[in-house]
Amino acid sequence: MRSSIRAGLTGIALALMPIQAVAAEPVSPSVAPERVATREAAPSPAPKSALPTLRTASLAADCARLESQIESGALAVENGKTNAACIKPGGKGEVTARDLSALADRTPVPLPDYCYDLATGDGTWWYTRTDACAISVWTLNVVDVRTGRLTGQLSYIQADLLYTGADAPYWAHQVAIDKTDGWGTIGGTTVSGGGTCTGACTLASGDIDFPSQPVNDTGLAFGDILPKTTVTAAGAKGEGRTKVNYRFANPTWTVQPLGVTTEPPFNVRCDNAVPGTTAVGCVVPAYPAVHVVSLTGRNPNYARHIQEAQTSGLPGAYPNGQPLRRLTDATNRDKNGDTACPQFADGGYPRPTGYSCDEYPFRSTWQGAYTGSVGQPTPYPGRTFSWCQISALSSRVGPNGWSACMIPVSENSSGGSLLNRFYIDNRVIENDPFYVWITT
Structure with a gap:
């Protein structure tokens, strides 16, 4: 494996906390985006699910095709090789806690906990704003071309992991192959692969790392690709999608199994369009960002106002409300603020000593007091x-x-700063949907 990747992965947190933006520093394009812990402990929004894309008809029919060829006599012994191999996907529920525990111990970049908690083995993708994963089970059959008799079998887990960097101009897609059982004529089996990226991304040969590796009981085989975004200009954004492919091989088989191509059913978006940072970064836009605000944190009155505003019917409540949408235009933001919280000198509300006016939905949203009424x-x-x-x-x-409320000045200022930090950390750009989750 590339030494630079392995070195870059050394410091990645096991818990795979949500990615947070850090000060922009020069990064090597050959090092995977690194995970950093959140600034404050907070509950994590639930991942979403999407159907897998790796279950192609050809893969499902690979073993049926081989069986038909043997029955028709289309296959013959070549150079003394009497065995042929095929591959077939498993089904839902075909994964055990023991297998997942072994996988967690071996995977070079660990999957988020939710991947193991939600895994059923059918390859369903689970994803958040910053990462995604899929766990599937597979079986490779080896049969005698003369009789069709099963002479060997290899069972394994395929674990996909996709993760992004909030201030890195690339993302990573890792595939791990973990043997769970096997017998018979599978000795000497290897696996190798590659990958592609389509859309606003590039993938050079040096960004693909899936060399030929033995499939054995002492460790798992894995590979990864590191696509780079082509987005560079200020205000630009673009989306890309990765595919990783792999194939098993054995010198004793006269027919090799079909290759597997695994592809997440969503794009990664990279941009240089978040106000407040010049760093290019990437997220999974199919997952709306979630701003977590605690009633028992540093800004309880700020949180209480948002909670009561949402309870009264205003949008933005996680997880079932209508999402808010980011507004970045400074003029419209000011109009939203002036509409919801006019200054006393302009006929607005008097400010009690030590208090300032807080508005919801935020002035930085299209649902704000002014822009929400346009039209x-x-x-x-x-x-x-x-x-x-x-x-x-x-x-x-x-x-x-909209709603307005007088809250302590310090809380209003702190709440606004944390909201801006949330926008940057989650790369919430113009018109992006997001939610606000009020927790205890």
Whole structure:
């Protein structure tokens, strides 16, 4: 394996916490994006699932095809080789806790915990904003071409891992092959592979690392690819998708099994379009980002306002509400803020000593107090709550409109800074959907 990759993977956290942006530093394009711990412990949003794309008809029919060839006499002994091999995917539920535990101990870049918790063995992809995985079970059969009798069998787990870097202009797709059982004429079997990337990405030969390796009981075989984004210009964005392929081989088989191609059913997006950072980074855009705000954290009044605003019907609540969408235009952001929280000198609300006006949805969203009403016959009305110290507004319910509340200045400032950090860490760009999750 490439020494640079192995060195870059040494410091990766076992828990695979969500990627957070760090200060931009020069990085080697041959080193996989590195995992760093979150700044504060917080619950993790649930991963989403997507159907696998690796179950092609040709793979499902590989062993049936071989059986038909043997029955028809189309295969003959060549150079003394009497065995042929085929491969077939397993089904849902065909993975054991013991197999997953062994896989977790061996995988070079460990999969997130949710991959093992949710694995059923059918290759379903699970993904978050920053990583994705799929675990599938496979069987390789070796048969005698003269009789069709089974002479050997190799059972294995295929574990895909895709992970991105919030401030790295590339991502990684790793495939691990872990033998779980085997017998008969499988000695000397090797596996090797390669990969491709389509879309706004490049993949040079030096970015592909899946050399020929033995398949044995002492360790697993694996390979990875490191596609680089072609996005560079300020404000640019682009998406790409990877495929990793591999094939088993054995010098004693006269017919080798078909190769396997594994592909996530979603794209990776890389961009240079997040205000506040000039670093290019990548995420899985199919998963909307989730901003976690705690009622018992550093900004309890800020969190309480968001919670009550969401409870009254306003959008953004994780996981079942309508998502918010990021607004990056400075002029419209100011209009949102001025509409929800006009200054007292301009006929707005008086600010109690030590308090400032907080608005929800955030001024940096298209659902904000001004932009959320654009195109409507009349602007949507605002709302507030009994503890918010704004007598000019009343309580309301429903999905349309906005909320304002007086909260301590320090909390308002801190909440805004953390929101901006969230945007950068999760690469939430213009019009990106996202949620706000209020936790205890």
